[in-house]
Amino acid sequence: MNSKVKFLDNNSTTPIDPRVLDAMLPFLQDNFANPSSTHHFGQSINEKVKQAREQIADFINADSNELIFTSGATEASNIAIKGVAESYSNKGKHIITVSTEHKAVLDTCKDLKRKGFEVTFLSVLQSGLIDLAELQKAIRPDTILVSVMYVNNETGVIQPIKEIATIAHDMGALFMTDATQAVGKLEIDVNDLGIDLLCFSGHKMYAPKGIGALYVRNKTKLTSQIHGGGHEQGLRSGTLNVPGIIALSKACELANQEMTQNQNTISELRDRLEAELLKLPNTSLNSVSQNRIYNTANICFKGQDANVLIGRMKNIAISNGSACSSAVVEPSHVLKAMGLSDDDAFASLRFSLGKFNTIEDVETVIQKIKELTQPNFNYA
CATH class of the missing domain: 3.40.640.10 (Type I PLP-dependent aspartate aminotransferase-like (Major domain))
Known part of the structure; x- marks a missing residue:
């Protein structure tokens, strides 16, 4: 890796x-x-x-x-x-x-x-x-x-x-x-x-x-x-x-041997990521359901362009939806079906963690997202 x-x-x-x-x-x-x-x-x-x-x-x-x-x-x-x-x-x-x-x-x-x-x-x-x-x-x-x-x-x-x-x-x-x-x-x-x-x-x-x-x-x-x-x-x-x-x-x-361990570790990382990013202004979680897998967070950064954010994060891999249709420039059909506007769908990022992720990965992503979404950040 x-x-x-x-x-x-x-x-x-x-x-x-x-x-x-x-x-x-x-x-x-x-x-x-x-x-x-x-x-x-x-x-x-x-x-x-x-x-x-x-x-x-x-x-x-x-x-x-x-x-x-x-x-x-x-x-x-x-x-x-x-x-x-x-x-x-x-x-x-x-x-x-x-x-x-x-x-x-x-x-x-x-x-x-x-x-x-x-x-x-x-x-x-x-x-x-x-x-x-x-x-x-x-x-x-x-x-x-x-x-x-x-x-x-x-x-x-x-x-x-x-x-x-x-x-x-x-x-x-x-x-x-x-x-x-x-x-x-x-x-x-x-x-x-x-x-x-x-x-x-x-x-x-x-x-x-x-x-x-x-x-x-x-x-x-x-x-x-x-x-x-x-x-x-x-x-x-x-x-x-x-x-x-x-x-x-x-x-x-x-997976059979390590499922419980993976769930505990990954959910802690996801929860840390989610909690910190949702402290930012104009952010919201896309799906507040308790019935949600422990490795995934889909967050709307209102007013942002998710593709622009992704492009400005070198050495960080996150997505704005399904990888199987990401080449198509249109809002996520999943988020649209949940009631999001086109603009909010385009402003949403999916973070999906795995068993090889570390707290360092999470903290790096949190810091970079904070930098990119701050109003006074210099994009040059």
């Missing part, structure tokens, strides 16, 4: 944990065989993949045959949503999601809408939470899928997943959650929560980019979207990313 950079953009990606890297390196070098090969070398690698699959599945209390490896949560979301749409279209063509979802879900649903499906995009309260009464009102007998993000990537808001799943199931619909910002940070039991489909990415939890997974509850039907060899139960054809799978397994193992 670049020690010179104060990296507070962990919701966009995380550095690879050195122990994760150590676990995956042998599978980039000596243990390179294709796990689908029938020779002994290939089958020995296949056995390692099976062990990794079992460990990752156990991490969310799933069966190993319910886990499909993908390149990440975006691909997993596409496979899940499109797969459900095609498999259950005889029952209905109505899908429910939320206006604050990640673009991977929103754009997939919009694509289905163009193809004749009906999509309801639920609004959110000022807190960022959905109104369960609105969901109850929107769901219908022909609703086939309800998809609600577990933890919002921009604000950290945690939705009431178990209650949402119950509402979906009571009407005979499947429930999916994009848990990219939750897996590795929160304990997740897919059976207790009633989740039918869950997706996540390794690079949000100290594994490399290019590996993710989709949990598919047994007996949930999905029409295949990627053909060519029948890998991953026919749902995701293509040679498995063995180094990535091994890395994801190790990341899950470490």
Whole structure:
């Protein structure tokens, strides 16, 4: 990790944990065989993949045959949503999601809408939470899928997943959650929560980019979207990313061991950052909900331009929204849905901390933000 950079953009990606890297390196070098090969070398690698699959599945209390490896949560979301749409279209063509979802879900649903499906995009309260009464009102007998993000990537808001799943199931619909910002940070039991489909990415939890997974509850039907060899139960054809799978397994193992410790350490840092920055004039927290992940703070610096602030902070990495759409010069759709004006959305910064952050990182960021937002500061 670049020690010179104060990296507070962990919701966009995380550095690879050195122990994760150590676990995956042998599978980039000596243990390179294709796990689908029938020779002994290939089958020995296949056995390692099976062990990794079992460990990752156990991490969310799933069966190993319910886990499909993908390149990440975006691909997993596409496979899940499109797969459900095609498999259950005889029952209905109505899908429910939320206006604050990640673009991977929103754009997939919009694509289905163009193809004749009906999509309801639920609004959110000022807190960022959905109104369960609105969901109850929107769901219908022909609703086939309800998809609600577990933890919002921009604000950290945690939705009431178990209650949402119950509402979906009571009407005979499947429930999916994009848990990219939750897996590795929160304990997740897919059976207790009633989740039918869950997706996540390794690079949000100290594994490399290019590996993710989709949990598919047994007996949930999905029409295949990627053909060519029948890998991953026919749902995701293509040679498995063995180094990535091994890395994801190790990341899950470490998260399981260190989750409480990480939560305590990171939440203290986040709370310090938040408390100090909110002392500044014309600042406010975007989401005052108690249901918020412990590593994320989204703060509006009224009257400022977030992009300008980011550009003036050398060796500090923070963001003004989702990294997946940051190239687009428009206000955050998440903050807009929560009732912020365009100007206030453009004035908002997201700080997302990780397990490698230190108090020095936090104090440096606090000091720099204070300097940049003071009225008499010389920007020259």
